[in-house]
Amino acid sequence: MSRNVMYAILSAILIVLLIAFLLPTFVPSQQPRTSTTPNITSTTSAAPVEFKPNKYGWFDSVVFFAEPDHAKAVEMLIKGDMDAYFIDISEPDLYRKIKQSPELAYDLSFGLFYDLTFNPVGPTFKTGELNPFSNKKIREAMNYIIDRDYIVNEIMGGLAMPKFVPFVKLLPEGQRYLDVINNIESKYAYDFEKGKAIIESEMKKMGAELVGGKWYYNGKPVTLHFIIRVEDARRAIGDYISNQLEKLGFTVDRMYKTSREASPLWYKGDPAEGKWHLYTGGWITTAVTRDDSDNFQYYYTPDSSEATSPLWRAYNPDPEFRDIANKLAMKQFKTLEERDQMMRKALWMAIEDSVRVWIVDQTAVWARRKGINLVADYAAGYAAASWAFTANKGKVGGTARISSAEVIIDPWNPAGPNAGASNWIYDMMIYGYALTDSAFLLHPQTGMAIPLNVKSVYMEVVKGTPTHQNEESKNWLTLKWVDSVKVPPDAWASWDVKGQRMVTAEEANVTEAKVKFVVNYGPVLGKVAYH
Known part of the structure; x- marks a missing residue:
């Protein structure tokens, strides 16, 4: 994706x-x-x-x-x-x-990464099958089960870096929070026996039994339906993780699929139907981004822009984590220090939630x-x-x-x-x-x-708003700091879904804003079709 x-x-x-x-x-x-x-x-x-x-x-x-x-x-x-x-x-x-x-010729990039995406529905599916990954502590413990260094060296041939958080380590946010990331990597370093002990304890609490080294629930083996992508290194990664899961006592159904075959199951299907437990996800950051504060909402909450997918609607994060994720995504902070505190806390809460366990950041060859x-x-x-x-x-x-x-x-x-x-x-x-x-x-x-299609931009920003103009934009962007930005009463404030109409600022009682843009697109009226 x-x-x-x-x-x-x-x-x-x-x-x-x-x-x-x-x-x-x-x-x-x-x-x-x-x-x-x-x-x-x-x-x-x-x-x-x-x-x-x-x-x-x-x-x-x-x-x-x-x-x-x-x-x-x-x-x-x-x-x-x-x-x-x-x-x-x-x-x-x-x-x-x-x-x-x-x-x-070839080029390199650093924004592709793999994860292990879990189905969080449970404790059981509609089929009555147990879903171990509905248990937050089992998902978190999977970080100990996966030897990321092995994957980097033996599967990726060194063209990757271990990944534990939803930031790319070599891009801006990853560098900014390198101290937190290093601490997380240290705490959650590969420790199979530690992860195994946590999973065994939680599985028993969920009513499963370990018989002859195999997990059973209601007299049947606990079978994990694992969607493994076949187009790239994820096939080998999926096989490695399957082996680790089998060592834990799970029965693994290895479902080898292309993206076209996998999408109807993990992305479009109802996760409650129990057709899959885990999936080898692959992601690409589509641009060099300097602000990834929306990543927590995007990857971990039902408020994500991916909420058209039934999987995302099934996410149920800790209320505090969800609140922080949404505030960061909506830029609801007054200072950079406040943002920094929320980002640091969210990084720890993300790995504790672990609806997806991050595996590697690739060094990609093009x-x-x-x-x-x-x-x-x-x-x-x-x-x-x-x-x-x-x-x-x-x-x-x-x-x-x-x-x-x-x-x-x-x-x-x-x-x-x-x-x-x-x-x-x-x-x-x-x-x-x-x-x-x-x-x-x-x-x-x-x-x-x-x-590309803009001549110039004039921008008014309320004093104290946490922002900064870069030198590269000064030839086309004019920034002015002001005491207040008044919103015209006839400006559109929101969309009334039931009434199927725009709600004006006056109706919504919106009188002020933090920022005002005036964009000069040039002579486009009557010349450019937008729909």
């Missing part, structure tokens, strides 16, 4: 925090191009290439096709049957082959032919929104042949995942990025906003 960082368009303009994590900048070019936006320099195994984002795209056409076999995809790249592969390469032997090929220029987003690699505006062969025009593991898994809808459309990155990279227009593009290396 994609972890779509749902910025409101203008929230990408300003950065909530001063970032201590240094990110590279791009160097202006003297060569005229097709856009007035800043240049981006590719960071690649080949010679770096500098070019501007083109808001209309560089190619006349882009052909997408599915090729799930990584080895075959690399061969197609070498032969010239494919220009770029929009799926990360995780196999060390293929990485070596790419590095050795004179035809190919492969392409040297004839095509692509910028790998530090988080998302080639599969980021920037590809549609930056992919080129040195000139405007021509065709690119790009492959992904899948094409069209779930329905496409320009209104996006919140309208029930596909949230799979395989789909989003096409309909979400190439077939929609945006006011801003996030810089693939710094996360800063790049205006």
Whole structure:
């Protein structure tokens, strides 16, 4: 799935925090191009290439096709049957082959990660089967059962880092809270016997019996239905975790499935039906983000933007954790110190909840032919929104042949995942990025906003609001600190679902706001169709 960082368009303009994590900048070019936006320099195994984002795209056409076999995809790249592969390469032997090929170039990214997603319904399903993972303490104990170092070294071939929290360790929030993350990693380090003791104690409390080294419930073996994805390293990860679960005394039903086969079960299906207990999840951070405070709400609560999924609606976090998660997501804090305290507490509460146990952050390899220029987003690699505006062969025009593991898994809808459309990155990279227009593009290396369809922005902010203007935005953004921001009485404040109408600020008794934006889009009225 994609972890779509749902910025409101203008929230990408300003950065909530001063970032201590240094990110590279791009160097202006003297060569005229097709856009007035800043240049981006590719960071690649080949010679770096500098070019501007083109808001209309560089190619006349882009052909997408599915090729799930990584080895075959690399061969197609070498032969010239494919220009770029929009799926990360995780196999060390293929990485070596790419590095050795004179035809190919590669880039690295750090925003892909794997988790173990649990079905939290219980203590029993509608079938009467026991669900051990409805027990919060058993989910938490699974952190001790998984040897992440083994997975990094033996399965991922070193192209990963152990992961314990919902932040990517090498991206801004991960660096900001490195002290907390290190403490969590120390406390929850691999300790099979410790995890086993906790799970045995909790299983007995749930009414299960351990007979001859096997767990039984109501006279039947406790069978865990485990959905294991087959397209990448998650197959081997799933087999390893299955072995660990069997050592604990569980019977494991290994359900090997592709994304297309798995989605109707874990994402769209009713978790109470008991068709699955756990799933090898894969996620991608779709941009370099400097504020991930919404991750707790997104991954752990029924208030998530993923609440269209029955699984998310089944989440029942501790009330305090849910409250903190929602406050962070809604930016309901008065100072950066208050935010910091909530973030630190939420990190600990997240691993105690563990509806998903994080496994690894990948060091992802992205492969392409040297004839095509692509910028790998530090988080998302080639599969980021920037590809549609930056992919080129040195000139405007021509065709690119790009492959992904899948094409069209779930329905496409320009209104996006919140309208029930596909949230799979395989789909989003096409309909979400190439077939929609945006006011801003996030810089693939710094996360800063790049205006694509905006001339200028004027912004009023109430004094004391925790925000900061970055140097990169000063040529198009004017920031003014004010004592108050008055809301016009006829402004839209909310949507009345029952009445099917907009509620005005006057009706909602909303008189003041923290921020006011005035955006100059240029002469778009009557020229640009939005629906």
